[in-house]
Amino acid sequence: MNPVEFCRDAAAPPGSNFHYATLFHTAGERRDLYALFALRAEILRIVAGTPDAVVAAMRRSWWSDELARVATRQARHPVGMELQRLAERIQLDVPALRYFAAAGGTLPEPADLDRGAPGTAAGIWDAAARACGVSAADAIAAAIRAGTLVDAVENLASGRPAAAGSVSIRPADLGRHLASASRELAGRDAARAEFCRIMTGLSAALCAEMEADGTAIRQSRVSLTPLRKLWIAWRIHRRRPA
Secondary structure, eight states, rough: OOOHHHHHHHHOOTTSSHHHHHSSSSSHHHHHHHHHHHHHHHHHHOOOOOOOOHHHHHHHHHHHHEEEEEEEETOSSHHHHHHHHHHHTTTTOHHHHHHHHHHHHOOOHHHHHHHHHOOOHHHHHHHHHHHOOOHHHHHHHHHHHHHHHHHHHHHHHHTTOOTOOOOOHHHHHHHHHHHHHHTTTTTTTTGGGGGOOOOOOOOHHHHHHHHOOOOTTSSSEEEEHHHHHHHHHHHHTTTTOO
């Protein structure tokens, strides 16, 4: 499997939220997005699938080293190779990506969301917005804020445990923040990051599902049907500013 296919399968398998979120981007934009979100998927897979904290830390450390190799054009992993290619076209904040590799999967605190503090994956959402042609600072900030909320919703819906001592975030609060984030993404420049607008819409629908059935949280994964995801993605695409 070549690096392009590896990243596509890791980031956007059929039926996933990201598969539908990237449907309306160009082939080149999808390739860039797959590279960035394949890294996100790899780190979250470690968080969710490695119960031994020492082993998980070792695996995240390896990814931190791989990202350092991306910066020096010596990547070894298919994801790193694709990120290296992307770094030749846009400015990648490698330290931010390395920070995510070291601390990825941390669920934001409610106070962090209230003040718009970026999540651990801010570097990924920043680079993804830039890869789609977003250039205005306020539009990139809106994409990062929306991405932080999407990460929080996905963490909650998947049943992954929150960090020790953290305060539980209610779906209703997340839904309120997502509605605000959607308005911030409505501008013409921010709308270039259509994947972000669609992911925000899908996350809002997930919040509504969790709010309707609170017992589902932490007991089983909460998800939307593929048909509903496609409908939400298409509806948001049709509303894209001209």
